Amino acid sequence: MSAKALYDSLHPLEVHLLAALFSQSTALSDAKLVELTPLEPSQISMALGWLQAKSCIQTDSETITHLVGLTDVGRGYLTSGSPAEWILLTCGEATQQGSSLTVKDLQAKDLFQPTELSRAIGLLKKEGAIQMVSGGAIETTGTPSPTTEKLKTLLRKLETATEELSSFSAEDRALLKQFSVKRGNANEPFRIEERVERAYTLTAEGQAVAKLCRPGATEEISQLTPEMLKDGTWRNKPFRKYTINLPPPRVASGRRHPYREFLDLVKRRLVSMGFQEMRGPLVETEFWDMDALYMPQFHPARAIHDVYFVKNPQHADKIAEPFLSRVAEAHEKGGTSGSTGWGYQYDRERARRLVLRSQGTAVSARTLAANPLVPGKYFSIARCFRYDQVDATHASDFYQVEGIVLGEDINFRTLLGLLTLFAKEMAQAKESKFLPAYFPFTEPSVELHVRHPRLGWMELGGAGLFRPEVTYPLGVTVPVIAWGLGLDRMAMMALGLQDIRDLFSVDLEKVRTMRGRFS
Structure with missing residues (x-):
């Protein structure tokens, strides 16, 4: 860019600085520029950044000074000690007075934070100013505390103004640093701040541009007003040139969250395939979450490390009959399913225990018990909760797309066809595969895996044919296929993400630019 073109692009604030730097033969600091120009420090800082980006000025020198002053905590110490x-x-x-105080007595006075008192007691014990006697009482020894006296002196010295850290002795500097605000600990009496002072000079390019600065250039007008047109003063006013090459500000229009768009898409496609939506509560009983799915009460998935238990209330009032009795009989002896059951004493009290829904299959169990249509197709977008280590592909709460299809002609091949369709149409996966799996409530069972372009193969969820021990106690005697797939992972594929946590990012720029292949 030529000097003339560069000059035409300057803001009046930049012109002020160029004129000031051009008028001096030495480098000028921020403070000196405040004296030589009518600009505020914030305006100078902003304009300096613009000029550096345009290579018109350069940093000649940089001086770093550490200043120490009092915090609100320190000012409180001046009053109360x-x-x-x-x-x-x-x-x-x-x-x-013939009495004694313990640490708890001091904390009960609620004048200082427990951490402040603990550190102070440790310091006084180390310096021999206090001692602990029987019963945990604190006694003074009459020995002075050098650190306490030095702190008092430093607090008084900094009462009215900040000082340069270098003006203190080495011993005082060490004490100031020890009791200064640090990351993670703002409850300190001193604050040490770093002040950077830079001096600037013009570059060769800046010199060429500064020579073009004319008197009155800093008074350029950027807007033509009706008053100027009326009185004709616009003829003698220098107008700032428009730069049409600058990109316009982007308008961030409102839109649905990309993940919400994906969930809506899944719902629309399932409804278009003839599925009916089923719903269920987030807080569920162990009966519907596990028992009705033929998961034994001694199954390890029921441990606190896998399921979140509700603290209050802990139990539901009751479980609907005849389902409780039928499920209990299926667990103990197999019921009418032809199975021998799990062979243990079923605990009906535990069946009422409340948990956060750990799998969308609980919604399917409730639907099967509600006299569903035969043949029938049902789905649910269910929020589930499991105690899990959060990483790029795992979260402690997640969405599952749960579904069941029941009818006389339903078989395992029907299930595999549906899963393949989901992998291609919803997850937008180019490669998918099935692996054998085990679930207490389905037989045979499979897991659906898809290949992520960066993370490799990952599991989307499990599926299978419901066992008679599940369907018969709930009043269903026809074959039922079921699946529960992780919608969060499917969304990762469709939105091109590498981390499941990005689905719930608070970075608005990332959310605005998140685009899926489905949109």
């Missing part, structure tokens, strides 16, 4: 000073005074008064 530091924790160590207060402990010595309070415990000394108690000793004179």
Whole structure:
């Protein structure tokens, strides 16, 4: 860009700085520019950044100064004394009155945070100013605390103004750093701040542009007003040139969250295939979440490490009959399914225990018990909760697309065809495969896996043919195929994400630019 073109693109703030730098033969600091121009420090800082980006100025020198001052905590110490000073005074008064104070007594006065008191007590014990006696009481020894006295002196010295850290002795500097605000600990009396002062000079390109600065250039007009047109003053005003090459500001129009768009798409496609939506509660009983699915009560998935239990209330009022009795009989002896059952004493009280729904199959169990249509197709987009280690492909709460199809002619081949369709149409997966699996409530069972372009093969969920021990107690005697697939992972595939946590990102820019192949 030529000097003339660059000059035409300058903001009046930049012109002010170029004129000031051009008028001096030495480098100018931020403070000196404040003196030489009518600009505010914030305006100077902004304009300096613009000029550096345009290679018109360069940094000549940089000086770093550390300043120390008081925080609100430190000003409070000036009034009530530091924790160590207060402990010595309070415990000394108690000793004179023939009584004693424990650490709990000091904490009960609620003047300082427990962490402040704990550190102060440790310091005073180390310096021999206090001692702990029987019963956990604190006694003063009469020995002074050098650190407490130095803190008092430093607090008074910094009461009215900040000081350069280098002006203190090495011993005082160490104490100031020890009791200064740090990351993760803002409850300190001192704050050490870093002040960077830079001096700037013009570059060769900046010199060429500065020579074009004319008197009155800093008073350029950017907008033509009706008053100027009326009185004709616009003829003598310098107008700032428009730059039509700059990109316009982007308008962030409102839209649905990309993951919500994906969930709506899944729902529309299932409804278009003739599926009816089924619903169920997030807080579920162990009966519908596990028992009705022929999962024995001693199954390891029922441990607190896999399922979230509700604290209050812990149990539901009752379980509907005849389903409770039928399921109990299926667990104990197999019921009317032709099975021998699990062969244990079924605990009806535990069946009422409340948990957060751990699998969408609980919704299918409730639907089977509600006299569904035969033949019939049902689906649910169910929010589920499991105790899991969060990483790129796992979350502690997630969506499952749960579905069942029941009818006289339903078989395992029907299930595999549906799963293949889901992998292609919803997850947008180019490759998918089935692996044998085991679930207490289906036989045979499979897992659907798809290949992620970066993460490799990952499981989408399980599926299978419901066992008679599940369907017969719920009043269904025809074959039923069922599946529960992880919608979050399917969305990762469709949206081109590498981390499941990005589905719930708080980064608005990432959310705005997130686009799926389905949109």
